[in-house]
Amino acid sequence: MIWTQNFTPVGGSLLWSSLAALTPILYFFWALAIKRMKGYVAGITTLLVALAVAIFIYGMPAGTAVMSTTQGAVYGILPIGWIIITSVFLYKLTVKTGQFDIIRNSVLSITEDRRLQALLVAFSFGAFLEGAAGFGAPVAISAALLVGLGFNPLYAAGICLLANTAPVAFGAIGIPITAMEGPTGVPAMEISKMVGRQLPLISVFIPFYLVVIMVGFKKSLEVMPAILVSGISFAVTQYISSNFLGPELPDILSALVSLFALAIFLKFWKPKNVFRFQSEAEVAASTTNAHASKKYTKGEVFKAWSPFLILTSFICVWGIPQVKSALTGHYEGTNSVLKTINSIGHPLTFLPEVPGLNNLILNGNSEPIPAVYKLEILGAAGTAILLSAIVTKFIVKISWKEWVKSFTETCNELKFPILTIMAVVGFAYVTNSSGMSTTLGMLLAKTGALFPFFSPVLGWLGVFITGSDTSANLLFGNLQKITATSIGMDPLLALAANSSGGVTGKMISPQSIAVACAAVGLAGKEADLFRFTVKHSIFLLLIICILTYLQSNILSWMIP
Template identity: 75%
Template structure:
């Protein structure tokens, strides 16, 4: 039995159906922001509520709704949850072996100022990881690094989520942009150009905004030269690469230019005062003594390189895993003649499983006359980015000379730490799959598209924002709403390239409140069960930034139309 989605299922009325579709989303906001539920409880109850609404209001067969939730849960565990496990595990290895103390010292040798550490680690290094891997790894790794440096866990997680705004659209080697070409027929390079004429404005602003959140306006102005170096280095490179090279490299190159530009600049310029958090100021004497002791310790270049080697290996492996040809081999889909890649392909094929999802596979029809959509449990054990990080962790074991017994024990400790975040991720991704199968997300998109030719350019980024909040992925949000953006834009006289770019640019501002991202960040910094606190921290910033993107798009549709390629 097939199920045809009905986007006006409630009273044959789009507005009324949209209100019903909003219920599980509003409930999730209420559960975290007001009720302050633990993340896994909020996720589980939201999932149950979405299934009930899908069955009763949208007439989805019960078995189809439940099985679509299991499909999402499997995807939540692999690849997303697997990245969290591997990332936290790698970080714990460096802490247990004492190597992280050397890493901490090396960062402090560049700057002891918390504002500048946030720019180096959360903004630049996090953007590099986003460009190479995506899927939660940037926030997990950079947040863990900041906590190790002495940041408050909540601040570390929140700052990394907000910093991740700038690179998300071009994350994972440009996949979010490339994904829009298929359903729309518009070249990815043209969409890339338009995004590259929107996001640089945010990329310049985000470093300033990060420091402002941390320290207030006066303390922000003290490090304005460093902020400008960091932001403009990133933004200019992002514009040039997205417009002249395509969507694959903007994040990686922008992050590297920003990171090295700021590090070099800090060799010649220092802030007048060293900023630390208020809790640290209360222990000023102890901190001063600690810093003196730190400054008295001198590590060789070899020791510093060894300490950083786990993260160098992580960068190398996830970058390798992201190369399209190698990615095909790792997932068992390589068809070329290269002998090495053919051998990897054989292993990848053996470790890739694609069983059909019962009651969902070829059963869901998006509209009358459309072909039923396939549905698989996509389990790629070798191709998963988490596997790349695990390989880095295995090599790290030999570099730091840790026994297998300690290595395995640390892995077990990691699994125990992240069990509730994994449950949170599984339930919220399951929720996303349920509302997509039911057609609730499309109902909300159609309702926003009704805002008309004057308001739609402003609200078009909100579609991407909503899509990323629901799915946790700019790629998924782009696939979900790309065609709707294109059709709506053409009907109101808006350039479809601008609307597609708006979807992706708006989506990046939704990443920081996505339940998946919140769970990932909390797991990385040891705040399992505190997801509500992090959500309350990021929600206001998310809304503020998506409004900025909406204004940029509205202006580009009118007085700044010359910016459209």
């Protein structure tokens, strides 16, 4: 049975319909922030609330709603869950074989200060992984590294989520920007230029804000020179690359410049006082002394880091558009997800139609919405990480028996986080398929002259729901363009605001929260992490809203 989306199901009223659409989101906030439910409980119950709203208020056929849930759940396993499993597995291999002790020592040789370690690992290295892979890899790997260095798990996860704000818009070789070109018709290069005139202002602020959250304002001033080197080098490179090279390389180039600039700077400058968290100061001090007495050769250090160097190489290769096309069958410049190499028999790309859902929902333009289970085994970033783990097996000389045992242990440890991810992605798909997310977008589009201020909120909301800046741009990009044109706002600014606003929603997205908790062994503590990040998400969103509003009038000269 074909069903047509109705964006105002409650008496034809956009306001009352928006309140209905907002119910699952408000419930999720309540479940985590107030009731502090375990992540998988909050995720599953939020999904049930979303299904109830979709079926009983929006009139979505029950079978269609359930099949939409399965589509999201499958996507939660592959590629998202697959990245988490393989990332944590690779990290466990380095710990089991003692290589992480050498990695810890090498980082401590650069700096023993936790503030500076956070800048190197969470901000710079995390941004590099975001640019190369995206999805959950940056937070999963960098958070695990910080925990291995001695960070409190909750702090490690929260800091990495916050640091991930700077690179998200240009993540995964610029996919969030390039994806917006299709539905809007605006060249990706032009969107890249405009985003590159917003995000660097946030990127230069993030390192300082991150350290202030860790230690407070006074102790942040002690490392201000390092903060400035990290933030300014990143922001300047991000601006230049996004405006003159395009959306593909800003993250990778900015991260590398920032990482090397700070590492070189720390060879010549050290803070007067070394900071460690009070709760782990004694342990950290004894650990540092133990490692200080142990000297490793350059060859040993290189061997210890080689799993992550190999990981970086594989992820970079997997991110190259031509390679990705060959592995997945998706060709650049095509809008249809169904045009794949699978049509000529690609062995590891499967796109089976979702029964009871594919082309059975008509959108606002009366066009059928295709629905497939996206099973790209070879092209998934998680597969690149698994291959890294296979190569690592021979480098660290672990037996196949222990290798398989470690992999099995990892899967068992992550069963509840993966269940959480499946539930929240299923919730996102139901929200989109039923039209609830479009209803909320239409309400914000009614703000008229204040739309430039609220425009980033659409992106923030989209990323909170979907967990992806790419998905948020596809979801609301055209709505942003149409609304901006109708009120006299430059459409390019609205599109950039959607992407820039979206990055601030990443740290509170249910998917991101579940991924971060899984990486640092905090399964079931998602509520604590959510409470940690939500206030920072809203604060940074407010900055983007104010900036966009100013750029729509006073600072209009910044629009290319």
